[in-house]
Amino acid sequence: MKAYLELEARKKRVSALNNAMGILQWDQQTMMPDGAAPARATVLAELSVLVHEMETGNELSDLIDEAGTQADQLDEWQRANLREIRHGFIHANAVPAELVEKMVLAQSESHMIWREARPANDFKRLAPTLDALFQLKREEADIKAGIMGVTPYEAMLDQFDPGRREVQVDRIFDDLEQFLPGFVQQVMQKQGAVPRPVDPQGPFPVAKQRELSHEVMKIFGFPFDHGRLDTAHHPFSGGAEGDVRITTRYDEADFMKSLMAVIHETGHALYENGLPHQWRGQPVGAARGMTLHESQSLLLEMQASRSEEFVRFLVPTIKRILGGTGPAWEADNILGLYRKVEPGLVRVFADEVTYPLHVILRYRLEKAILAGELATADLPGAWNDMMQQLVGVRPTDDTDGVMQDVHWPEGIFGYFPTYSLGAMASAQIFxxxxxxxxxxxxxxxxxxxxxxxxxxxxxVRSQGCLYLPDELIEKATGSPLDTAAFKASIKARYLD
Amino acid sequence: MKAYLELEARKKRVSALNNAMGILQWDQQTMMPDGAAPARATVLAELSVLVHEMETGNELSDLIDEAGTQADQLDEWQRANLREIRHGFIHANAVPAELVEKMVLAQSESHMIWREARPANDFKRLAPTLDALFQLKREEADIKAGIMGVTPYEAMLDQFDPGRREVQVDRIFDDLEQFLPGFVQQVMQKQGAVPRPVDPQGPFPVAKQRELSHEVMKIFGFPFDHGRLDTAHHPFSGGAEGDVRITTRYDEADFMKSLMAVIHETGHALYENGLPHQWRGQPVGAARGMTLHESQSLLLEMQASRSEEFVRFLVPTIKRILGGTGPAWEADNILGLYRKVEPGLVRVFADEVTYPLHVILRYRLEKAILAGELATADLPGAWNDMMQQLVGVRPTDDTDGVMQDVHWPEGIFGYFPTYSLGAMASAQIFxxxxxxxxxxxxxxxxxxxxxxxxxxxxxVRSQGCLYLPDELIEKATGSPLDTAAFKASIKARYLD
Known part of the structure; x- marks a missing residue:
């Protein structure tokens, strides 16, 4: 018991640093004056090094082993906490410090170059640094795979969705790849046969949109005494334990963008806020990975908020606050706008039906990259071919093609699948x-x-990390994660 | 050289944590939702413990000793940095962890009780916990005095104004005690013989006052790309290196309160921003104690901004932004308002002439407390008698008497003198x-x-902590800190 309690004490301290970093990162995106960026980067880097030191080392390893031999003295939550502590240790400790440092530098460089190469449509400029980073990620994945006894891709995926197997992802994505392209055609045919919904005409002043955001957040019970809404370049949910902060950005020509971003981020925030309070500061009290996290944001955004029931309830509030009148503001028209399906080039603008196809493309390509089966120079061509084949549109440049996402230039592999696994989970849970x-x-x-x-x-929320993601989903819904509920949901919504 | 460089590396890390805490504390006062207060307190406490661990211990002591034997290899700034590192180590390391913990608990308890006892005018309720805290502070002061070879009061003062001696403070305060009461009478007589200045009539909307604040900060070259202005319950200057954040509060009936607070805090912020950038993260690159800090805020607030020249320059801007017209808005009237001298009970509302008398009272009493010469139960009476004697007014309750300041309930001894030493320094430097x-x-x-x-x-600003506070003042002004410039300044302003 003593070893376990020592681990808890150490994790509490790590959690204090993580909470501090959460607020500093929120501040960086919302409040920080621009000139402070380099100093802030230094502070965050030093704190990350401190956390890494606290999460690695032989002493910690010995404590985990010792606590493991006394597991019979632990209750169910403590045992799960120990499992999560061990899991975190493996990811933190697996990779030699030297490789970590090389990766940090390569990520920072390729991210920097990406920010300039993307608008300039200059993939050639990005390719060498990206290639070097991919090589390092392959090393990392191989090392972790060896230690964890999984495939290299699974080792990456496991950082974001612990315990997830490639075979499951393949089964789900193969199914969607079979089903969705034809389905998209059906929906477009149906939507083409009726008048197109009409866009409400702005401008919609930011102050009014902010009022609407707060009103909607209140309807969802957002804990304003434990959280905030602010403006940032990109909507996100962040902050610290007991202090959940979301952001949005306002487009005065289109109020729906921000409204949906606010609802999406509120879903993330309410998940965080609903995690078991008595386990705050411990890994078992944290969110259950990114598939579950995304399931909670999409459940609110895509399932609940776009239900006919909720749209009919909300439209009078929208009209009251934004002062809209006329046919564009009728619930049926708003529903039509929310449900427009249209293949496009850019993932972040995709509707819920075509979105998984964007993710499948990235999943296939990043697996090939990690396996060393796709040369970096061939990436744009492979991207464009697969986009044509899956989504039915072909990029004319790399800006909105292979360079559209920040993930790869930041060295993030294994994250993309969680967007669509989360969509599956949201439908299944709802x-x-x-x-x-x-x-x-x-x-x-x-x-x-x-x-x-x-x-x-x-x-879901109160379960923290008591179970692995798939166990939680099965306990909550009665069956393992699959595509059935998602397919049923979009069939009902778009074809019935 | 190796030992010294290792010390620099360690300090850089401590500084990252301190910068993180600076932003977290700013956030706590400006942005944090109320319900997050307990979690934030935990995070800050954990970070403080981490910093304390990094700033103590035999390993650090050995490094300091070793670097000291190699001081001939260091340049002037590095030697000063080593001196500051040693100084910080002494304060952090002198007191046994057990006593530190007792003090933290006692401070937190007495602060909590003070927040309720003050508005209830119930000193008796506060007395026992205050008494216990005073006992611990005596222990702390005695231990530090022994190690540092100074008096117990000097050991306390040294935390805020390194190297300051009681004999200097006595000389300055004795002089002021002789001079000011009679001077106050003269000024009041003179001011009584002319018509009283007229208050401009509000309300002054917060948005307009904020615009005025920004305008004045721009005049002073506030670095908005490295800082911010926000609203908080109490004006303060905080943030992090390269990210100086000030706050104010707005009274719609009186725009001058916020205006002067903004100028005062801008003075603090510009000092921080002007410290030597190449020494950021090291003790020698930090502000030179609270006397110097206060000298920089008062120099801007009391010396520069209340000069006739500046008031005449600024009044048209004030009138333009706040929309004022009529005699109350004439520069002569505004000058009259700024220069009203009137003895009062409360330090934070005092004018620059009576302010030092409030500080002298606290200095005398806190020395007596530390020396064990004044029983806690006798404190209210001693306070009232001395207030009568020095300022010429007598409190009718303890709310605006002995309980008006947060310092003693927070265990802060030796800070009060820096307010008035700072006022002396500001006049001398100007x-x-x-x-x-x-x-x-x-x-x-x-x-x-x-x-x-x-x-x-x-x-001043670029000198960081290259010299001790008194050396810096003497180098900058040509003479040691004394009262001459201050007395000359108030004579010219109030009697000529």
């Missing part, structure tokens, strides 16, 4: 919740989120 | 600058702060 409580959709229709959130609190 | 450059006052008259700031950059 369907399970409705089976358990038939008042969830009617609740949304009267702006009452409690029936849905009571279910989520009990089955 | 006078020296004018002797060196006769364009300083004319510059203020045309809103050109450069002549003054060029001098301050060269003689």
């Amino acid at each position: 369907a399970a919740a409705q089976r358990d409580n038939s008042d969830i959709l009617p609740g949304l229709g009267r702006g009452d989120i409690r029936p849905l959130f009571d279910w989520l609190d009990l089955n | 006078a020296a600058a004018q002797r060196d450059n006769s364009d300083i006052l004319p510059g203020l008259g045309r809103g050109d702060i450069r002549p003054l700031f060029d001098w301050l950059d060269l003689n």
Whole structure:
């Protein structure tokens, strides 16, 4: 027990540093004056090194081993906490410090070059540094794979969605790849046969949009005494334990962009806020990986908020605050706008139906990159071919082609799948919740989120990291993660 | 050299944590949602413990000793840095961890009780915990005094104004105690013989006052790419290296309060911003204690901004932004308002002439407390008697008497003198600058702060902690710190 309690004490300290970094990173995107950027980068780098030191080393390894021999003295949550501590240790400790340092430098360089090469449509400029970074990531993946006894790609995926297997991802993505292209055609045909929905005409002043954001966040019970809404270049959810901060950006010509971003980030924030308070500061009290996290944001954004019930409830509020009148502001038209399906080049603008195809493309390519089967120079061509084949459109430049995402230039491999696995999970969880409580959709229709959130609190949020992601999903929904609920949901929404 | 460089590396890391804490503390006062307060306190406490661990221990002590034996290999700045590192080590390491912990608990308890006892005018409730805290502070002061070879009070003072001796403070304060009471009478007589200045009538909307704040900060060259202005319950200057953040609070009935707070905090911020950039992250690159810090805020607030030249320059801007017209908005009237002298009970509302008397009272009493010569139960009576004697007014309750300041309930001894030593220094530095450059006052008259700031950059800001506070003042002004310039300044301002 003593070894375990010592581990808890150490994790509490690491968590203090992580919480500090969470606020500093939020500040960096929202409040920090531009000139402070280099100094802030130094502070964050020093704190990261400190955390890394606290999360590695033989002493920690010995403590984990010792606690493991006394696991029978631990209760269920403590055992799960120890499992998560061990998991974190493996990821932190697997890679030699020298390789970590090389990766940090290469990531920082390629990110910097990407920021200039992307708008200049100059992939050739980015390629050499990207190539060097890919080589380092291959080394990292191979080392971790050896230690963890998984494939190199799984070792990457495991950072974001612990325990996830390639075979599952393949099964889900193969299924979607079979199903979606034809489905997209069907939906477009159906949508082409009716009048196009009309865009409400702006401008929509930022102050009014902010008021609408706060109003919607209130409907969802956002804990304003434990969180904030601010403006940043990119919407995100961040902050610290007990202090969940989300951001959005406002487009005065289109209020829906910010509204949906706010709802999406509110979903993330409410998940964080609903994690088990008594386990704050410990790994078992943290969010259950990025697939689950994305399931919670998409559940709010795509499942709940775009339900006919909720849109009909919300439209009068939107009209009141933004002062809209006329046919463009009718609930049916707003629903039509929310449900427009259209293949496009850019992932972040994609609708929920075509989105998984963008993710599948990245999944296939990053697996090939990690396996050394795709030369960096061939990446743009491979991207364009696959985009044509999966989504049915072909990029005319690399700006909105292979260079559109920051992930690879930042050395992030294994993250992309969690977007669509999260979409699958959101549909599956929402369907399970409705089976358990038939008042969830009617609740949304009267702006009452409690029936849905009571279910989520009990089955998802309060569970922290007690189980592995897949165990949690199966316990909550009664079946392993698959595509059935997602397919049923989009069929009902777009074809019925 | 190796030992010294290792010390620099360690200090750089400590500085990253201190910068992180600076932003977290700023956030706590400006942005943080209320419910996050307990979690934030935990994060800050953990970071403080980390810093304390990094700043103590035998290994560090050995490094300092070793670097000391190689001091001939160091340049002037490195030697000063080593001196500051040693100074910080003594303060951090002198007191046993057990006593530190007791003090932290006692401070936190007495601060908490003070927050309730003060508005309830219930000193009896505060007395026991205050008494226990005083006992711990006596222990701390005695231990440090023994190690440092100074008096117990000097050991406390040394935390805020390194190297300061009681005998100097006594000489300055005795002089002021002789001079000021009679001077106050003379000024009041003179002011009583002319019509009272008239208060401009509000309300002054917060947005307009904020615009005025930004305008004035721009005149002073506040680095908005390396800093911010926000709103908080109490005006302060904080943030991090390269990221100086000030706050104010707005009273819609009185725009001068916030205006002067903004100028005061801008003075603090510009000092921080002007410290030697190449020494950021090292003790020698930090501000030279609280007397110097206060001298920089008061120099801007009391010396420069209340000069007739600057007031005449600024009044049209004030009128333009706040939309004022009529006699109350004339420069002579505004000058009259700024220069009203009136004895009062509360230090933070005191004018520059009576302010030192409030400080002298606290200095005398806290010395007696530390020496064990004044029982806590007798404190309110001693306070009231001395207030009567020094300021000429007698408190009718303890709320605005002995309980008005947070310092003692927070265990802060030795800080009070720096307010008035800073006032002496500000007058002395301003006078020296004018002797060196006769364009300083004319510059203020045309809103050109450069002549003054060029001098301050060269003689004060860029010097960091290269010298001890008194050495810096003497090098910059040609004489040791005394009362002459201050007395000359108030004579010229209030009697001529």
